[in-house]
Amino acid sequence: MAKLYFHYSTMNAGKSTMLLQAAYNYQERGMRTAAFIAALDDRAGRGMIASRIGLTMDAIPFDISDDLYAMVEEMQAGEPLACVFVDEAQFLSREQVWQLAHVVDRLGLPVMTYGLRTDFHGRLFPGSQELLTIADELREVRTICHCGRKATMVVRLGADGKVVREGAQIEIGGSDKYVSLCRHHWEEAITCE
């Protein structure tokens, strides 16, 4: 049975590396895959999934006006697909998460999504909220805080190296950096300095 998977974590946990490895496993067996990435994440170049360890793969950029079900259905009509991958899945709209659910339920294709659970304010991204609600399988990609505890939260550091407490949920690229922390150290970081 095909399923909708959500692999979630904080920043820099190796989600894209996992995606690329999983896609490679299909391609190695001669199976065709489709990969999507949020258009606003163009750190690696538009339409490219890149991991920190140097692997890359072409992907179709999507924005929230795209109908992912229609796009997959059209690709599937050409040559059968074996699996659909979505990177930066936190940027999906709720509607798009349902479109992916329809890919699973109506086209019988597994869909593997990878994304951040929470933003630097400590709130769920809409796409992640919907995935946590309706995905068949939830898989946590673990990374650790500097203290050794599991990191579940993320802080944004500005160009001055200080923690940013305000601002838009979505801001990719630029000179800001993100650091993954455990809940305790995240709370400490955002409440005092």
Ligand SMILES: [Zn+2]
């Ligand atoms: Zn910690």
